[in-house]
Each structure stands twice: as C-alpha cells, then as structure tokens.
Amino acid sequence: xxxxxxxxxxxxxxxxxxxxxxxxxxxxxxxxxxxxxxxxxxxxxxxxxxxxxxxxxxxxxxxxxxxxxxxxxxxxxxxxxxxxxxxxxxxxxxxxxxxxxxxxxxxxxxxxxxxxxxxxxxxxxxxxxxxxxxxxxxxxxxxxxxxxxxxxxxxxxxxxxxxxxxxxxxxxxxxxxxxxxxxxxxxxxxxxxxxxxxxxxxxxxxxxxxxxxxxxxxxxxxxxxxxxxxxxxxxxxxxxxxxxxxxxxxxxxxxxxxxxxxxxxxxxxxxxxxxxxxxxxxxxxxxxxxxxxxxxxxxxxxxxxxxxxxxxxxxxxxxxxxxxxxxxxxxxxxxxxxxxxxxxxxxxxxxxxxxxxxxxxxxxxxxxxxxxxxxxxxxxxxxxxxxxxxxxxxxxxxxxxxxxxxxxxxxxxxxxxxx
Amino acid sequence: xxxxxxxxxxxxxxxxxxxxxxxxxxxxxxxxxxxxxxxxxxxxxxxxxxxxxxxxxxxxxxxxxxxxxxxxxxxxxxxxxxxxxxxxxxxxxxxxxxxxxxxxxxxxxxxxxxxxxxxxxxxxxxxxxxxxxxxxxxxxxxxxxxxxxxxxxxxxxxxxxxxxxxxxxxxxxxxxxxxxxxxxxxxxxxxxxxxxxxxxxxxxxxxxxxxxxxxxxxxxxxxxxxxxxxxxxxxxxxxxxxxxxxxxxxxxxxxxxxxxxxxxxxxxxxxxxxxxxxxxxxxxxxxxxxxxxxxxxxxxxxxxxxxxxxxxxxxxxxxxxxxxxxxxxxxxxxxxxxxxxxxxxxxxxxxxxxxxxxxxxxxxxxxxxxx
Numbered sequence: 001x002x003x004x005x006x007x008x009x010x011x012x013x014x015x016x017x018x019x020x021x022x023x024x025x026x027x028x029x030x031x032x033x034x035x036x037x038x039x040x041x042x043x044x045x046x047x048x049x050x051x052x053x054x055x056x057x058x059x060x061x062x063x064x065x066x067x068x069x070x071x072x073x074x075x076x077x078x079x080x081x082x083x084x085x086x087x088x089x090x091x092x093x094x095x096x097x098x099x100x101x102x103x104x105x106x107x108x109x110x111x112x113x114x115x116x117x118x119x120x121x122x123x124x125x126x127x128x129x130x131x132x133x134x135x136x137x138x139x140x141x142x143x144x145x146x147x148x149x150x151x152x153x154x155x156x157x158x159x160x161x162x163x164x165x166x167x168x169x170x171x172x173x174x175x176x177x178x179x180x181x182x183x184x185x186x187x188x189x190x191x192x193x194x195x196x197x198x199x200x201x202x203x204x205x206x207x208x209x210x211x212x213x214x215x216x217x218x219x220x221x222x223x224x225x226x227x228x229x230x231x232x233x234x235x236x237x238x239x240x241x242x243x244x245x246x247x248x249x250x251x252x253x254x255x256x257x258x259x260x261x262x263x264x265x266x267x268x269x270x271x272x273x274x275x276x277x278x279x280x281x282x283x284x285x286x287x288x289x290x291x292x293x294x295x296x297x298x299x300x301x302x303x304x305x306x307x308x309x310x311x312x313x314x315x316x317x318x319x320x321x322x323x324x325x326x327x328x329x330x331x332x333x334x335x336x337x338x339x340x341x342x343x344x345x346x347x348x349x350x351x352x353x354x355x356x357x358x359x360x361x362x363x364x365x366x367x368x369x370x371x372x373x374x375x376x377x378x379x380x381x382x383x384x385x386x387x388x389x390x391x392x393x394x395x396x397x398x399x400x401x402x403x404x405x406x407x408x409x410x411x412x413x414x415x416x417x418x419x
Numbered sequence: 420x421x422x423x424x425x426x427x428x429x430x431x432x433x434x435x436x437x438x439x440x441x442x443x444x445x446x447x448x449x450x451x452x453x454x455x456x457x458x459x460x461x462x463x464x465x466x467x468x469x470x471x472x473x474x475x476x477x478x479x480x481x482x483x484x485x486x487x488x489x490x491x492x493x494x495x496x497x498x499x500x501x502x503x504x505x506x507x508x509x510x511x512x513x514x515x516x517x518x519x520x521x522x523x524x525x526x527x528x529x530x531x532x533x534x535x536x537x538x539x540x541x542x543x544x545x546x547x548x549x550x551x552x553x554x555x556x557x558x559x560x561x562x563x564x565x566x567x568x569x570x571x572x573x574x575x576x577x578x579x580x581x582x583x584x585x586x587x588x589x590x591x592x593x594x595x596x597x598x599x600x601x602x603x604x605x606x607x608x609x610x611x612x613x614x615x616x617x618x619x620x621x622x623x624x625x626x627x628x629x630x631x632x633x634x635x636x637x638x639x640x641x642x643x644x645x646x647x648x649x650x651x652x653x654x655x656x657x658x659x660x661x662x663x664x665x666x667x668x669x670x671x672x673x674x675x676x677x678x679x680x681x682x683x684x685x686x687x688x689x690x691x692x693x694x695x696x697x698x699x700x701x702x703x704x705x706x707x708x709x710x711x712x713x714x715x716x717x718x719x720x721x722x723x724x725x726x727x728x729x730x731x732x733x734x735x736x737x738x739x740x741x742x743x744x745x746x747x748x749x750x751x752x753x754x755x756x757x758x759x760x761x762x763x764x765x766x767x768x769x770x771x772x773x774x775x776x777x778x779x780x781x782x783x784x785x786x787x788x789x790x
Contacts, residue, residue: 287754288767290721291734295491295752298470302494305469316724 003171003178010137010167011181014109017164018135024161026096026133030086032159033127034079037399039154040123041077047154048074051119051147058146059117060284061243068280069241072396073120081399086131088400089409096132103416106132107209110412111185113200115192117144118246121213124399124408125189126151126166132413135165139182141191145170179203187211187412211411213404216247216362220391221350221376223368224257228268231367234392236272238365239320240280241395244335247362248387248394251333253341254350256372259309259326262343266324270313273320273337282319282337292334297321328353347373354383362404363387365394425459426502429743430532433713437535437741442543442712444760449715449740453484456743463502467746484715485726489736489748495523495689500746503528512571514688525571525689528744536692536741537575538582540711544695545617545649545682546583555645557584558605560620560628562592571688572652576619583617592624599631606640606674615645618674621652625670626661632673641675647699648676651684685764689749691741697761707761713740718757729757732765 001009021029039045048070055066086093095104110129114122122141126148129136138148148168156163171178173196180203187209190200194214204210220238222231238250253269255262285293297312300323304310309326320337328344330353344350350373354361361384366376377388386405387397400408432452458478461468467490471477474488481487494500501508507528514523527533542549549555559576567573580588587609591602609616618625625648632639648670661669667678679698685708686693694708694716710716717726718733727733735751742749754765 285722287721287732287734291752291754294721294734295493295750298489298750299491299493299497301473302466302470302490302500303497305473306466306498308497 003169003175004181006171007137007169007178007181010169011109014135014137014165014167017161018109018133020161021130021135021165022133024133026093026131029133029162030083030093030131031079032155032162033082033131036127036151036154036158037077037082038079039158041074043071043075047150051150054146055117055119055144056283059143061117062281062283065241065243065280065283068237069395070119072237072241073118074123076396077123077399082127082131085128085400085408089407090413101418103418104132105414105416106134106412107185107187107414108134109185110134110136110187110189111182112136112138113182113188113190113192113196114138114141114144114148115196116141116246117147118242119144119147119150120397121191121403122147123151124403125191128408129187129189129412130155130162130165132409134187134412136167137182137185138166138168140168140170142173183208189213189412209412209414211406215360216404217251217357217360218248218363218365218387218394219354219357219361220250220253220365220394221368221373222253222255222265222391223372224255224261225369225372226367228265229272231391232265232268232272233275234390235269235365236276237392238394239273239337239339240276240282243283244337244339246395248397249335250339250365250394251335252330253339254328254344254353255341256344256346256350256368258345259343262324262341263311266311266313266322266341269339269341270320270322273314273322273339274318277319277337285336289334289336293321293336293338296323296332296334296338330357347376347379351376351379351383354380358384361385363389363394363397365389365391367391422463426743429456429459430529433532433740433743434535436713437532437539437711439712440542442539444712449712450484452713452740453487453715453738453747454478454481456740456747457481457484457487459743460502460746464500464746466498467500484738485717487738487748489738489750490746491750492523492687492689492752495525496521499524499526501526501528502744510574511569512574512688513569515570523689525691525742525745527691532741532743533691534578536711536713537578540693540695541575541579541583543711544697544699544709545579545619545647547699548645549583554583554585554588556605556609556614556616557588558602558616558618559588559590560592560597560602560618560624561590562595563590566594571686572621575686575693579619592620597624597627597631599628599635602628603631603635606642609642609646610640613643615643615647617647617649618676619649622650622666623652625650625666626659629661629666629669629673639673639675646674646676646680648674648681649684649695650681651686651693687751689742689745690737690739691743691745692739694762705758707758707763708755709761714738716755716762718755718762727757732756735762735764 039047052067056063112125126136140148152166152168183203189211191213197212197214255265300310300312311324313322314320323340325340325342328342364380364385366388367390380388461478471488476488508526510527512525516522557580561576564573564577591598667681682696684693684695692711692714696706697709698706715738717736719736720727721734732754735753735755737749739747752767755762
C-alpha cells in the first residue's frame with residue numbers, strides 16, 4: 001500500500017476506535033495508561049527488554065548505552081506521574097468527562113510526527129493525547145521505526161481498545177501525498193529540525209492546532225569550587241548517554257573560574273569519558289560524522305599551533321574528544337562524544353556567553369557551590385532554559401517536565417467555556 | 420638557500436609545470452616538489468609548523484607526500500596561514516558569508532601562480548576546443564571584481580573573460596541581481612550569429628536564470644553547438660535548491676544546451692587550484708573530477724586517516740602545490756569517492772545521520788554565534 005493510502009486507511013480505523021474511546025470514562029483510560037507507564041518504568045518488563053534488545057540495530061547506539069539510557073530515562077516513570085500531570089494542568093480529571101462550566105476535550109485525532117531515536121519523547125508523545133481521549137496517528141522517525149510500534153503494542157496488550165487508538169505509519173518525508181493526509185489532522189504534534197517543522201507548518205491551516213518541538217540544545221555550567229572528580233563522572237554519563245545526540249545532551253560546558261580551573265575540570269572529565277567509554281561504548285558513526293570530528297579536532301590543533309591557549313584531549317583513535325577552549329565563544333560541535341570546555345570568568349560572563357543560545361536552550365546542568373552563581377537559576381529561565389538540573393540528571397527528565405517550557409496537555413486540549 | 424630564493428625556485432618549478440601541455444601526471448616530480456613545498460611551508464608558517472610537530476611530523480621525518488599533515492579548511496577562518504610577512508600580501512580572497520561571520524581567508528603574495536593554475540585548468544577542462552589565442556563569448560553569472568574584490572570566484576571569472584572571452588563577453592550579475600536583459604540580449608545575439616557561448620556562474624545564479632526564463636514571454640533559446648555551461652559553488656541558501664539532474668535538464672530545455680555540455684567545478688577559496696568534470700575531454704568515461712598534475716586528491720577514512728578503497732565514501736583531502744605561499748595540504752568538510760583516476764564529490768551530508776533530537780545542532784548554531 002502506498003504511503004498516502006496507508007495514512008488514509010489508518011485514519012479510517014482511528015475514526016471508529018476514537019468514537020469508542022470517547023464513550024469510555026476518563027478515569028478508566030488514565031488507569032490503563034498508568035499501567036502502561038508502570039510497565040515502561042519497570043526495568044524487567046518485556047516491553048523494555050525487547051526495545052533495548054532491538055534498538056541498537058536500528059539506531060547504531062551500543063546495547064549498553066541503550067540499556068543505561070532507558071534506565072536513566074524511564075526508571076522513575078510510572079502511572080502516578082501521568083496522574084500528576086493531569087492534576088497539574090486539568091485539575092480534577094473528572095473535568096474531562098463532566099459537562100461543567102469548562103468542557104475540556106481532546107481532538108478527534110492527534111497526528112504525531114516523531115523524530116530522532118531516543119525513546120522517551122516518543123513514548124510520551126503517544127500517551128498524552130490518549131489521556132484526553134484523542135486517538136493518535138504517529139509517523140515514525142526515519143531512524144527509529146521501533147519505539148512507536150513498541151508503545152502501540154504495550155497499549156494493545158494492556159487494553160486492546162486503547163491499542164486500537166494508536167496507528168503507526170512509515171513513509172518517506174518526500175512522500176507529499178502521505179504527508180498531506182497526515183497533516184489534515186485537527187491537532188498536530190511535530191518534532192524535528194527547525195527546517196522540517198517550517199516545511200510541515202506550511203501545510204497546516206490556521207484552524208488546526210499545531211505544537212512544534214524544534215531545535216534545542218543543552219549546556220553545563222560548573223562552578224570553580226565544585227570538586228572536579230565526582231562532577232566529571234556525572235557529566236561523562238550525560239555526554240555518553242544517547243551518544244550526546246539528544247536535545248538534553250550537553251553540547252558545551254562552561255567552567256566558572258580561570259584557565260587552570262578549566263584545565264583541572266577538563267582533565268577530570270577526560271578521565272571520566274575514558275571510563276564511560278568502557279561501560280557504555282559509543283555506537284556506530286557515519287563517515288560524515290567521523291569527518292566532522294576529525295576536522296574539529298584538527299581545527300583546534302591549528303589554533304593551538306597559532307598560539308591560542310587551546311588543548312585537545314583524547315587520542316585520534318579515541319571515540320571521545322574534549323577541547324579545552326580559550327574563551328567562552330560558542331563553537332559548533334559534531335557531538336557524538338565531542339565536548340568543548342569553555343572557561344568563563346564569572347556568572348555574568350557565563351550569562352553573556354549563553355545569551356545567543358537562549359532561544360534554543362533546553363536544559364542546563366548547573367553545579368555550583370553556594371554563592372558562586374547567585375540568582376543564576378532565574379537568569380537561566382529568562383534566557384530560555386526549561387530545565388536546570390545537576391550534572392548526571394540531564395538525560396532523566398521527569399515525565400512532567402515542561403518540555404521546551406510548555407505544559408504537556410494544555411497545548412493539545414480544547415476548552416469550551418460555558419457562561 | 421635564502422627564503423626568497425627558495426620560494427622563487429619552487430614558484431618557477433610550479434609555473435613551468437602549469438604551462439605545460441598536454442598535462443602529464445609525473446609521480447616522482449610531484450613527490451619531490453610536494454616535499455620541497457612542505458619543507459618551505461614548515462619553515463615559514465609557524466602555526467602550521469607547530470601543528471605538524473604536534474602531529475609528530477617534520478620535513479626530515481617523511482618521504483612521501485601522503486604524510487604531509489592537512490589542515491581543515493575551517494582553519495583559514497581562525498588563523499593567518501601564510502608563509503610571508505603580512506606586509507607582502509598582494510591579495511586576500513575571502514569565503515562568502517555575512518558580516519557577522521568569520522570568513523576564511525587565503526593570503527597571496529603573488530597572483531601569477533594562482534592565475535596560471537586556474538588558466539591551465541580552464542583551458543584543459545572548460546575550453547579544450549579553443550586553440551591558443553582563440554576566444555568565444557563568455558557570459559558570467561556572478562558579480563565582477565569591482566563588486567566582489569575579495570571573491571576568488573569573481574577573480575577567476577574575470578581572468579576567464581580576459582583570457583578566453585571575446586568582445587561580447589561580460590558579467591550579468593549586478594548588486595546580487597541577475598541582469599536578465601543584458602544576458603538575454605547576448606544570448607539572442609549568439610543564436611542569431613550561431614557563435615557558441617559559454618555561460619559560467621554560481622549554481623544558484625543558474626536557478627535565478629531559469630526563473631527569469633520562465634517569466635520571459637518568448638521562445639526558449641536554442642544556443643549554437645559548442646555552447647556550454649560551467650557552474651560551481653552550490654546553493655548556499657541563495658536560491659531554491661534544484662536537484663542537479665533537474666538543473667541540468669532545465670538548462671537543456673531553457674537554453675538548448677545538452678546535459679553533456681554542462682560542467683561542474685569543485686573549488687574553494689582556500690585552494691589555488693580547481694577541479695572540473697572530465698566530461699568534455701573524456702565523454703565516454705564516467706564523469707569524475709580531474710585533478711591538475713600539481714595537485715593530488717585523497718579519499719580518506721576519517722576514523723584512521725587511511726585511503727579508502729575505490730568507490731568507498733571518504734573525506735576529501737587535497738594537496739595543492741599552487742598554495743605554495745600558504746598551506747598546501749587541506750582537509751575539506753566534503754565527502755567523495757574515487758572514480759577511475761579522479762573523484763566524485765558526494766557533498767557534506769552534515770546531520771544526515773543524526774539520531775537524537777538535536778538534529779543539526781552545528782548548523783543551527785552558526786546562526787547563534789555571537790557577533
């Protein structure tokens with residue numbers, strides 16, 4: 001079946017499943033979703049184990065990285081976290097059923113355009129609309145056609161009726177017919193590059209609900225007085241997980257202090273990255289990525305040759321690279337365990353360095369001793385960060401994290417006020 | 420030997436090679452000259468020397484040109500990679516970019532070598548049918564050097580017009596806009612006189628030309644046999660992107676120039692030499708980029724620095740002896756693969772394989788860089 005036909009057929013099936021779903025009480029649905037989340041949060045669940053076993057072949061991540069990534073990302077997810085999100089954003093879940101002063105409903109169906117190959121955003125994107133009794137039509141990411149199907153399977157196994165409310169379609173992004181049919185949904189949640197989102201949005205009408213999650217990056221900040229070794233071990237985990245390819249992975253580190261402080265932190269982190277490599281080896285990389293890494297290493301070495309106070313740590317054969325920069329100036333990173341450590345004189349300089357990144361900022365791993373960076377949390381929030389966490393927790397966003405600074409359910413819900 | 424004498428000796432040897440026809444690929448001659456150029460650059464470009472030393476390489480320790488350490492093209496944005504005092508600079512070519520961005524710079528203390536290299540390649544690959552002193556109409560879809568004095572591309576087109584162009588030749592881009600009227604008048608004249616014309620320019624300018632042709636209320640051009648197109652540089656966000664196959668087909672439809680007469684050039688500001696498609700000289704062979712005799716191109720596995728097998732994708736690493744006053748060994752951001760005695764450019768493919776959700780972070784942050 002062609003992509004467009006497959007999408008149309010999936011929509012037809014969802015119409016029937018959706019009308020059955022809307023007859024069911026919200027409490028029952030939330031309870032079922034809670035059981036599904038309990039399963040995903042359980043390291044021993046067959047769903048988790050099956051996904052962990054198959055994800056490496058599809059994504060190139062190493063098996064131990066996937067296992068650790070799922071453990072860090074999912075172990076604290078369970079049914080009660082969904083309940084908490086509903087309470088926070090909707091109040092009493094009964095409001096989703098009741099004919100009260102404000103009727104709250106989901107859309108007839110929600111289209112999810114998935115991206116990347118980190119499972120947690122996919123799991124969340126598929127479950128949230130169901131909490132509002134909106135069935136889901138999901139287009140898989142080009143690098144991961146597994147997770148969405150695994151989530152659909154977990155739902156079907158827990159509650160066949162709910163399982164019928166998730167349809168997963170694959171098609172090439174150049175398939176305009178399939179894309180057009182997908183984007184006819186009354187509510188669209190799209191993840192991807194800014195360019196992808198811009199392209200998709202051109203086909204969305206003003207009356208449709210659009211929720212886009214585009215380019216984001218995260219950084220880490222370390223105060224000079226924070227002991228380097230324990231920090232480095234936690235930071236190396238944040239870098240190693242998902243091979244630094246997630247929007248919550250640190251793309252750069254800023255060490256408050258002088259060049260010696262940055263050197264000391266960099267040396268500890270280099271050791272920790274080497275150790276992390278033994279436990280969670282970097283996955284496969286393409287020739288293009290290997291070329292980018294080689295170029296960035298050599299480019300730093302040329303600057304060093306020209307007298308800039310720059311150091312490259314890591315052998316040519318190392319899967320990780322650390323460049324201790326000589327200034328706070330942002331430089332692009334090829335990622336895949338390539339990290340730059342920038343010295344910054346003080347909190348003010350750090351904020352200045354981060355300002356241009358503000359619109360793209362997701363998480364900041366902030367480790368500082370009392371008084372080192374006073375009031376910095378507020379400043380980071382104003383810059384645009386949506387999470388401030390200690391090192392080691394970057395890849396463990398709670399289920400109720402305000403993804404990119406937004407509520408989770410409200411953007412995909414409809415309100416009808418009665419006066 | 421003193422620095423000027425040493426340099427002069429190298430320049431003369433290179434100039435002599437560039438003036439020779441037909442091109443001859445002489446491995447021993449290249450090796451000897453490459454090692455001598457490396458020794459000169461190691462001696463006179465301290466940043467490069469320190470870079471090489473950090474890699475454990477010095478002229479005394481190597482005996483093949485493949486061992487010469489390449490620098491990334493990006494380094495030309497950061498460091499002055501030149502083997503002569505700044506006061507002796509005759510010309511600086513800069514990469515394209517906005518005023519907020521750092522731009523790569525190639526510093527030259529003499530232009531004759533640069534020009535000899537580009538003329539030799541143009542004659543060999545773009546105008547192989549023109550005898551010495553013969554000329555043809557050459558219309559250029561790029562700004563002239565008054566408008567873009569630091570553009571190596573405009574400089575190259577200027578020299579092409581001076582050396583190969585007749586009195587009807589000229590530039591058809593002004594202040595960034597295609598001058599469709601002047602260009603169409605020249606093309607009408609070529610159609611009337613049946614004198615072949617060469618259209619040379621940036622890839623995105625050809626898209627602008629196709630758009631102008633769409634709006635033109637007259638039949639398409641049927642340019643005379645012998646006409647040709649040479650395009651280079653890609654799109655750089657300056658026009659809509661058209662797959663190359665479609666671009667070539669649309670040029671055929673709009674101008675009457677067959678796909679076999681559309682030639683692509685691979686070049687970059689940081690290099691003194693350029694690489695052209697082989698199709699005019701060897702139409703019966705697979706199309707590939709041809710390296711002039713004073714250059715070598717390696718396709719390298721970036722994870723270990725070894726040469727890739729034929730057909731395998733690798734990083735394009737170039738040794739261009741025309742860069743004698745700068746650094747000759749260059750590591751590009753492009754991927755390619757070896758095809759017969761030449762190579763094919765596969766492009767940068769940046770971000771194509773990203774598997775997380777911060778796709779193309781590097782690209783995005785070009786825009787986020789503090790000014």
